[in-house]
Amino acid sequence: EKKMLHKQLEYEKSKLQKRQQEAIRTFDEAVADLRREKFRLEADLKSADMKRLVLYQEYLVLKDSETKDSTLKGRLDGKMAERTDILCKIAECQEKLENKQEEVEKLAEKKQLISGEFDALVDDSNAFREALLKIFSRKIKRLKKKVKDNDDEDYDSEEEEEEEDDDEDFDNEEEEEVCPPGCDQGLYEKVCDLREKRLDQEDVINEFQKTIDTFLKEKDTLSKKQKTIEAALKKIDEEITDFQKEKQSKLNDIDMVITLKMHQMEYLVDGRLPDDISQGLVFSNASLRRLKMRIKELIHEKAQLRRKQKELRREHIQLHRDKKAKEQRIAELEGRAYDAQ
Template identity: 60%
Template sequence: MEAELLQRRNQCEMEKLTGEVADMVEAFDEALGKLRREKLSLEADLKQAEIKRLVMYQELQFLKDFEKRENALMEKLSGKLGEKKEVVEKIRQCQESLDQKKSEIDKLIEHKKAVAIEFDELVDDGHNFREPLLKIFMRKIKRSKNKTQGDSDDEDYDSDAEDEDEDEDEDFDDDDEDEEVCPPGCDQVLYEKVCDIREKRLDQEDVIAEFQKGIDNLKKEKEQFSKKQKVVESSLQKINQDIIEFQKEKQGKLNEIDVVVTLSMHQMEYLVDGKLPYDLSNALVFSNTELEKLKSRIKELDQEKIALRRQQQELRKEHQQLLRDKKAKESRIAELDARAYNVQMLKFGQEIDLELLDRIGTTRGAEELQEQLKQQEAAFAKELRQWDRKIEQAQDQMLALTSDNTQCLQTVTKLSTQQKSLEAKLTTTQTSLFNDPVARRRKEIAERDRLVQEVNSQAKEINSLKAQIVVLRRKDTSMYE
């Protein structure tokens, strides 16, 4: 009896030990499987990191190769911008000097008019000797230059100034060579006063001539700076075009680098005989969203084609109507031309060129339009200088935006890497099999929900950064345009 009890006890202990061994083996197998899955995940992450490191190393090599050219182009751009700024400043200074001299000339003209008014007050219209005194007052005489000009030698009056004022003094040129004396019967004191007023008038004319010469020199200098500005602007345009071509070339080289994209098996739809082929060189990576967009685009193109055909029919009808109207207008014009020819033959006996008469005739309205045109040209020049300053500011903003764009691209790359890592962890969590109790299952479900929320937040942040990059690229292209 005791032997039987001992045997049963030993059997129970053996069964208990056997169960514990089985549990330990099962736990060991489960832990080993979990370690194997973690090992595979880590190996995949390491391989992905190694591939990205190789891609980034290739990009770094390309960027180092392009760095010297980019620095040279930026130095040229900054040099030309500085040169343009200097030329614009000189043009502005010339314009300010011109405006100042023009205002001074206006004041001198007013002084000259005051001298003429002084003569009119001294010798009124009813004076007996007004005509001979007026000839003396308007006569041009040989005068020595003012000593304040720094010239001690006496020189004759400028003959070019005499040619310029020849039309104004043509009534008095006949008496220029006569010896200047007081008209018989005229008061000597009045004659001397007229001579003094004439000296004032000639002094004003000399000063006006000097100012006019200075204005002509400033205009020539301004024209030279304007030509230089055009040359600098053409150089700037060429440098900007070179920068655009360089950026395209750099981006093209970067796009030539092969990039590895990790896909899950359920994403593979390229099958041959129901199997995945060994050669995937003919395969294409394409998103389902873009595929649906292409399908919907086919329908949109059909609708656009129908609308274009309808528009073509309407335009054809409108074209025919316009042709009929054109024929009617041409017949009307021919009728009016014939009537005008008959009227001219009846009145003048020959055909008159009305366009020639319009070109020859000058009206007050045309002079007013010319004055308005000068004012508009001055306003446009001022506006052009303002736009030049705005362009310089926009170019500075373009450089800053280019730097911000590069930082955003780096941020997008970093976030994309984090998103892929989180997606890999999420996929591993979803596909793994567990034989844990209910509590562990709930914990893993909560962890999965947390990862899903984190992935969604990262995706939203990536989309916002992509939108900012698109806006910055549009600004960059608009500045180059």
């Protein structure tokens, strides 16, 4: 019985020792996992801290550039608004100009109709056609008739100044206009009425033409302003581009921190990592693969160039031979020509 009890106690002891060892192993593994997790968290915290430092340096650069950025943006927005306004004015002026030109064309058609009425009234067979045509075509001084147009209100004063210059277009004949001897008085009066209608149309056309000229001048002035604004916009764009390059250059000068694993380090001296790795280069595997592929491409391109060089050399030799043959042929023909002379 004592032996049985002893064996039972030994078995119990063995089980307890195994449980103890398993608990110790589990505890050690948990501690190791926590230790690794601690290292990872410390690395992440350090990486986040370094990134925060980089972001803060970038923030300082951007903060320092904020004033000039705002100034350039304000200038750009101002010029853009000016361009939009000037383009609207040009479009409005162009629309008014086209409307006036259409009206002038319609008035010119009416004037042609009046000339047609004269031709119908006094045909080529009429003995007094030449005299009546002269009367019909004559310009006479008349009282100015005001042409009302809402679009022309701004130009009334300018038109009044130009009225004095129109007198030189009228006939200076002082003799009184009378019906040609032998001509029907009624026909003469109808011709005078047609002349009045023609002159009325010409007055209206002249007034509209003055307005058109004014619109053309206004459009030309606006176009010059547009060119000035476009030039200013181009200059501002160049300033913004230069400033963005300058700002990007400052951002590029900020040192970036990259976390590498030991197996990624290939900058070794005598199989060991040197104390100073400032001359090292961070290079991606994708870029390295592209460079290796480029080596193969260059070998292939070099072989192609060598083949092309051989072909060109053979072509050069053949052309040289052809040249000699043609020179001999020319010499032979020149000899024959000399003998023939």
